[in-house]
Amino acid sequence: xxxxxxxxxxxxxxxxxxxxxxxxxxxxxxxxxxxxxxxxxxxxxxxxxxxxxxxxxxxxxxxxxxxxxxxxxxxxxxxxxxxxxxxxxxxxxxxxxxxxxxxxxxxxxxxxxxxxxxxxxxxxxxxxxxxxxxxxxxxxxxxxxxxxxx
Numbered sequence: 320x321x322x323x324x325x326x327x328x329x330x331x332x333x334x335x336x337x338x339x340x341x342x343x344x345x346x347x348x349x350x351x352x353x354x355x356x357x358x359x360x361x362x363x364x365x366x367x368x369x370x371x372x373x374x375x376x377x378x379x380x381x382x383x384x385x386x387x388x389x390x391x392x393x394x395x396x397x398x399x400x401x402x403x404x405x406x407x408x409x410x411x412x413x414x415x416x417x418x419x420x421x422x423x424x425x426x427x428x429x430x431x432x433x434x435x436x437x438x439x440x441x442x443x444x445x446x447x448x449x450x451x452x453x454x455x456x457x458x459x460x461x462x463x464x465x466x467x468x469x
Contacts, residue, residue: 347425351434353418357452361414363445370444382441389441393426401427402437411455418442418452 359367374380376395383390383397386408393399402423410417421434438449 347428348422349428349434350420350422352420353438353449355454355457357418357438357442357449358411358455359416359418359442359445359447360453361412363442363447364414364416365445367416367441367445371441391427391437391440393430399426400424401430401432402434404438404441417455 371382371384374382376383376397379395381392389404391401405420407417423432
């Protein structure tokens with residue numbers, strides 16, 4: 320197996336382990352659904368993504384941003400995860416980003432991180448915080464479908 324394939328396989332396993340520990344409710348970790356979801360406007364979204372790429376763990380930073388999840392590490396080595404922010408690009412409009420869930424790992428909580436402080440660190444790159452970020456409008460759920468027999 321060549322080095323690139325081995326690295327890709329290792330990255331995939333680390334991601335899987337992280338996701339499993341989050342899904343299993345790793346003791347000490349905190350997950351919050353952001354309701355209503357925070358919407359990062361186009362200009363702020365662009366700034367956030369640029370700043371995260373500048374602070375990428377592969378460049379000596381602490382962030383690793385993918386189109387569905389942003390990971391915050393304690394350093395550039397990617398072995399101590401502080402927390403994750405789940406996002407959706409291109410929603411509700413093409414150039415906006417929706418923040419809908421965040422998790423702080425046990426290590427993060429031990430170091431004083433909260434869901435709010437994790438989100439605020441990412442959002443501040445766009446001049447926002449979780450408290451002042453625009454929110455999605457919540458529509459009433461649709462009426463239940465009723466099948467009527469005649």
